[in-house]
Amino acid sequence: MLKIGVIGGGKFGTNHLIAFSQLEKSGRAKLVALADLSPEILKTQQARFGVKTYSDHREMLAREELDGVTVATPDHAHRSVTLDALAAGKPVLVEKPLDTTVEGCQEIIAAARQNKCFLQVDFHKRYDPYHQETERLVREGNLGEIQYGYVHMEDRIEVPRDWFPGWAPKSSPAWFLGIHFYDLIRWIIKKEPVEVYATGTKRVLVKLGVDTYDSIQAKISFEGGASVSFDTSWITPDGFEAVVNQGFRLMGDRGVAEVDSQDRGMRTCLVGAGMQTHNLGFMVEKRDKWGKNFLAGYGIEAIADFVDNLEYLKSGGDPAALAGTITALGEDGLAATRMAAAVHESIKSGRPVNLKG
Numbered sequence: 001m002l003k004i005g006v007i008g009g010g011k012f013g014t015n016h017l018i019a020f021s022q023l024e025k026s027g028r029a030k031l032v033a034l035a036d037l038s039p040e041i042l043k044t045q046q047a048r049f050g051v052k053t054y055s056d057h058r059e060m061l062a063r064e065e066l067d068g069v070t071v072a073t074p075d076h077a078h079r080s081v082t083l084d085a086l087a088a089g090k091p092v093l094v095e096k097p098l099d100t101t102v103e104g105c106q107e108i109i110a111a112a113r114q115n116k117c118f119l120q121v122d123f124h125k126r127y128d129p130y131h132q133e134t135e136r137l138v139r140e141g142n143l144g145e146i147q148y149g150y151v152h153m154e155d156r157i158e159v160p161r162d163w164f165p166g167w168a169p170k171s172s173p174a175w176f177l178g179i180h181f182y183d184l185i186r187w188i189i190k191k192e193p194v195e196v197y198a199t200g201t202k203r204v205l206v207k208l209g210v211d212t213y214d215s216i217q218a219k220i221s222f223e224g225g226a227s228v229s230f231d232t233s234w235i236t237p238d239g240f241e242a243v244v245n246q247g248f249r250l251m252g253d254r255g256v257a258e259v260d261s262q263d264r265g266m267r268t269c270l271v272g273a274g275m276q277t278h279n280l281g282f283m284v285e286k287r288d289k290w291g292k293n294f295l296a297g298y299g300i301e302a303i304a305d306f307v308d309n310l311e312y313l314k315s316g317g318d319p320a321a322l323a324g325t326i327t328a329l330g331e332d333g334l335a336a337t338r339m340a341a342a343v344h345e346s347i348k349s350g351r352p353v354n355l356k357g
């Protein structure tokens, strides 16, 4: 059974804890330990998952014999804790974005190479079956050469305002949302980005004391001529029917694909909750035949894929063979960060940024 330690047990880290604890039943993984700076988080998660807890991840790395470590700290803390995990010789799964600097990603990738450690990035949009089908259609040539595309990903304002106002100013709609689709489109069309032009607006969140962009629009050109617009924002009003609104379309020489990644066909209106749409593909609470609830969906599957990969590598699998598969490796994390960093650079300079250097 693979022993897993998690660093960062907040809102999204909880999904890591759920994913690994659910794999215990089948004997594939054991959630062993959690490191977090917050005593309240450690107390709550210890009570819920029965994990050993550490207030310092370095102590967890030194004391526990872990087969893999996952990182779900705020974006700006990924670099140092990931480097510590790699220095301890552990394979690591890092939440997106790998790091918010190109140099940070390069340092992490170099450390993984030096310590011969597997490095994976959690880009769960790749695991959405609708996105997988688009990837297949493009890969098999059904759409022909992609000419242009359009992406939107928008969070309700509660995300930067209420979920993590402390670190939202160190993030942005591009780092938090855009990065998902920068990676997804690159993975679907299998082309590298060549130029980025972006604009951004700061108005609403700044007035609420959260100094970051309300919205960012980026146009990214890829090798072969495809040009894709990415609209991202953090200011959808409180009454909107879902926390995340998202979708994309791609137009090629031979066809078009359109995906509504938010409205998957289920709506409810409950007293006090108003109209809601449910993206059950991402996460859905199911009940097994023994009456025990568990979470399924591509959000969980993407994290559990780390265990698949650890098993594959343990049985002698070639890590290089994972490149280009559904698993995002360190290099994919770097490519997405390059795009997001160029988006911010372009907003500041008012000019397109050339990525071909």
Ligand SMILES: NC(=O)c1ccc[n+]([C@@H]2O[C@H](COP(=O)([O-])OP(=O)(O)OC[C@H]3O[C@@H](n4cnc5c(N)ncnc54)[C@H](O)[C@@H]3O)[C@@H](O)[C@H]2O)c1
Pocket (backbone or CB within 6 Å): 007, 008, 009, 010, 011, 012, 013, 014, 035, 036, 037, 038, 041, 057, 072, 073, 074, 075, 077, 081, 095, 096, 097, 122, 124, 163, 164, 176
């Ligand atoms: N894959 C996705 O769709 C998705 C969605 C939301 C968030 N995320 C990513 O997950 C990560 C965590 O986001 P979140 O919403 O859970 O944030 P959060 O603020 O709810 O949780 C972060 C946790 O990390 C802890 N922490 C901070 N620094 C630490 C350190 N040095 N060592 C140990 N623990 C530390 C904090 O105490 C907190 O409990 C971010 O990188 C975010 O971008 C991914």
